[in-house]
Amino acid sequence: MDFAQQLINGIQLGSIYALIAIGYTMVYGIAKMINFAHGDIIMVGSYIALMIFQNTGLPVWGVIAASALASALLGMAIERLAYKPLRGGSRMSALITTIGVSILLQNVFLLLFGSSPKPFPAAFEGEGFTLAGVPVSRLTLVTLLVTLLLMVLLTLFVGRTKLGKAMRAVSEDQGAAQLMGINIDTSISLTFAIGSALAAVAAVLYSSTYPLINPYMGSMLGLKAFIAAVIGGIGIIPGAMLGGFIIGIAEALIKGYISSALVDAIVFSLLIVVLIIKPSGLLGKNEREKV
Amino acid sequence: MLKVEDLNVYYDKIHAIKGASFEVRDGEICTLIGANGAGKTTILQTISGLLQPKSGKITLDGSEITGRAPNKILLQGLAQVPEGRRVFSKMTVLENLEMGAYTRKDAAGIREDYEMVFQSFPRLKERIHQQAGTLSGGEQQMLAIGRALMSRPRMLLLDEPSMGLAPILVDEIFSIIRQVNQSGVTVLLVEQNAAKALEIAHYSYVLATGQIVSSGEGKSMLTDSSVRSAYLG
Ligand SMILES: Nc1ncnc2c1ncn2[C@@H]1O[C@H](COP(=O)(O)OP(=O)(O)O)[C@@H](O)[C@H]1O
Ligand SMILES: [Mg+2]
Numbered sequence: 401m402d403f404a405q406q407l408i409n410g411i412q413l414g415s416i417y418a419l420i421a422i423g424y425t426m427v428y429g430i431a432k433m434i435n436f437a438h439g440d441i442i443m444v445g446s447y448i449a450l451m452i453f454q455n456t457g458l459p460v461w462g463v464i465a466a467s468a469l470a471s472a473l474l475g476m477a478i479e480r481l482a483y484k485p486l487r488g489g490s491r492m493s494a495l496i497t498t499i500g501v502s503i504l505l506q507n508v509f510l511l512l513f514g515s516s517p518k519p520f521p522a523a524f525e526g527e528g529f530t531l532a533g534v535p536v537s538r539l540t541l542v543t544l545l546v547t548l549l550l551m552v553l554l555t556l557f558v559g560r561t562k563l564g565k566a567m568r569a570v571s572e573d574q575g576a577a578q579l580m581g582i583n584i585d586t587s588i589s590l591t592f593a594i595g596s597a598l599a600a601v602a603a604v605l606y607s608s609t610y611p612l613i614n615p616y617m618g619s620m621l622g623l624k625a626f627i628a629a630v631i632g633g634i635g636i637i638p639g640a641m642l643g644g645f646i647i648g649i650a651e652a653l654i655k656g657y658i659s660s661a662l663v664d665a666i667v668f669s670l671l672i673v674v675l676i677i678k679p680s681g682l683l684g685k686n687e688r689e690k691v
Numbered sequence: 692m693l694k695v696e697d698l699n700v701y702y703d704k705i706h707a708i709k710g711a712s713f714e715v716r717d718g719e720i721c722t723l724i725g726a727n728g729a730g731k732t733t734i735l736q737t738i739s740g741l742l743q744p745k746s747g748k749i750t751l752d753g754s755e756i757t758g759r760a761p762n763k764i765l766l767q768g769l770a771q772v773p774e775g776r777r778v779f780s781k782m783t784v785l786e787n788l789e790m791g792a793y794t795r796k797d798a799a800g801i802r803e804d805y806e807m808v809f810q811s812f813p814r815l816k817e818r819i820h821q822q823a824g825t826l827s828g829g830e831q832q833m834l835a836i837g838r839a840l841m842s843r844p845r846m847l848l849l850d851e852p853s854m855g856l857a858p859i860l861v862d863e864i865f866s867i868i869r870q871v872n873q874s875g876v877t878v879l880l881v882e883q884n885a886a887k888a889l890e891i892a893h894y895s896y897v898l899a900t901g902q903i904v905s906s907g908e909g910k911s912m913l914t915d916s917s918v919r920s921a922y923l924g
Contacts, residue, residue, distance in 0.1 A: 578740075
């Protein structure tokens with residue numbers, strides 16, 4: 401395959417990583433924790449979408465919206481039940497709890513659906529258009545447009561609305577935000593809802609591209625998106641977007657020109673290289689450690 | 692207006708505030724002076740609801756606010772300018788003021804109050820779309836005060852507003868505090884800079900290791916022996 405085709409594949413995959421990475425980065429920025437169960441929300445989002453596809457006649461956009469809503473509620477519920485009681489405690493106990501929730505979600509879905517992969521319906525079949533001789537599928541086009549639309553909406557929400565600004569205030573200084581009358585519980589809930597909804601949208605796009613889903617599918621996908629968030633600068637939303645596209649494109653090019661077997665090794669090396677050169681990530685500022 | 696009775700606050704096993712009682716009278720500037728580590732910040736954070744007291748009672752105009760959530764206390768008309776300013780450094784000056792008005796819904800009144808803040812602090816108006824982190828220390832302190840005023844408080848708590856500022860800026864900040872008070876806002880001012888604070892205070896309390904050790908009417912405290920020996924040299 402030629403370079404342009406690889407690049408388009410990379411952008412498609414990168415869109416998905418970017419949507420997932422936003423969830424990691426927002427939760428880190430606002431709740432100051434790394435949520436290792438975030439990857440498993442993608443898996444849950446895929447299964448929910450599959451269930452809706454199989455049991456209702458809802459059109460695909462309705463399926464995406466319903467799965468995003470259900471995942472948002474699940475994300476909020478997990479935060480309330482599992483993470484909120486640990487707020488103010490050590491970061492390590494919160495981290496271990498997120499890993500526990502991750503294992504729990506995988507095992508619940510293993511029990512419910514078994515370990516064998518389930519086929520996912522082809523959601524956006526068909527031709528898209530041809531760009532300079534390279535065919536771009538409808539799925540690729542939808543993935544990119546949906547991702548860009550959601551990024552614009554999120555940027556406007558965080559930048560322009562009162563609730564979005566309050567989230568930024570909480571991310572900078574929880575105590576000062578409380579003195580403004582901002583309810584930090586609400587801001588944190590909202591963060592989990594947004595991150596989980598974006599993960600569910602990514603789940604449908606991803607499962608349409610790689611149409612076999614299983615209870616462990618979120619692990620590697622989540623890890624890659626987490627790396628994307630760190631490369632871009634964890635806590636910084638545009639960084640997660642940038643990191644997602646970088647990882648997606650790098651992965652496609654490595655697959656196309658080097659070797660599929662080396663993809664993961666090279667992506668992890670990329671992380672290490674970025675962290676050595678710029679520990680706070682590509683868009684991060686090297687801030688002095690707060691005392 | 693504000694009454695604190697037999698307040699006890701702990702950090703785990705550390706008994707930081709040991710039975711402090713004091714009162715801020717309506718319309719006055721009251722100062723709480725004390726050395727570093729005396730417990731001034733702890734008291735203000737407990738009043739604002741950021742810390743929970745072990746025991747004691749805090750009342751605002753007769754209604755008890757002890758242990759209530761910070762947003763509830765703000766809605767009662769009590770705003771705080773925290774120690775170290777703590778402006779939202781990645782947000783613009785205007786966005787910081789907007790956060791100060793977070794609990795309000797009256798758009799017209801909020802716009803009026805932006806103007807009021809910009810009138811008191813013209814330098815903030817020049818920097819309205821600048822990120823707060825790029826402001827000088829004095830400007831950040833002005834922003835922190837302006838931000839607190841955006842909730843239209845009846846009472847303002849200030850935690851060491853002169854900290855780290857050049858003397859000329861300290862004078863400016865203190866004259867602003869006096870103006871705020873003259874506009875009808877009751878003030879509780881916490882300071883290490885005792886000489887300055889006593890000059891503008893109607894009434895003063897001296898805090899040492901979590902206890903009120905002395906108190907008196909404003910300028911009379913300048914000659915108080917405990918104050919003289921500890922703070923004025
Ligand atoms: N977060 C904290 N954890 C434990 N001890 C604290 C904490 N904050 C303050 N203290 C202690 O409580 C006492 C009062 O501190 P503080 O209220 O900050 O004093 P001040 O504002 O008068 O300098 C000090 O002995 C300080 O060491
Ligand atoms: Mg202090």
